[in-house]
Amino acid sequence: RDFGAWLVTIARNLVADHFKSSRFRLEVTTGEMLDANEVEPSPEDCVLESLPNTALLDAVRRLNPQQQECVTLRFLQGLSVAETARIMGKNEGAIKTLQYRAVRTLARLLPEEPR
Numbered sequence: 001r002d003f004g005a006w007l008v009t010i011a012r013n014l015v016a017d018h019f020k021s022s023r024f025r026l027e028v029t030t031g032e033m034l035d036a037n038e039v040e041p042s043p044e045d046c047v048l049e050s051l052p053n054t055a056l057l058d059a060v061r062r063l064n065p066q067q068q069e070c071v072t073l074r075f076l077q078g079l080s081v082a083e084t085a086r087i088m089g090k091n092e093g094a095i096k097t098l099q100y101r102a103v104r105t106l107a108r109l110l111p112e113e114p115r
Contacts, residue, residue: 059109067102074099 060071066088073084074095085095 055111059106062109063102063105066098067105070095070098071102071106 060068063071069088070084073079073087074081079087081092081095081099085092088095090098
């Protein structure tokens, strides 16, 4: 009877069909999912596993004392930036800069073949 109501009904049905369609669903295939117990290793973990511990510890010992402490707290003890900042008595920006410089220095100090 009312042409506007008829158009609104058609539009509502089209929108409902669109959201029900398989093109719109955000599904992840089971092949892409990780098991609950399975954790993908981080790049830092991959590097740490590939290097002999002696070479890595020798390179860390060659850093300045603040960089040594930062690397130890962040990567060996697994603390967050905020926790590391609180322990070292610095702000988070200073810790991020210190960490960046320490990692860059470690990259130069480590032997070429494991990289």
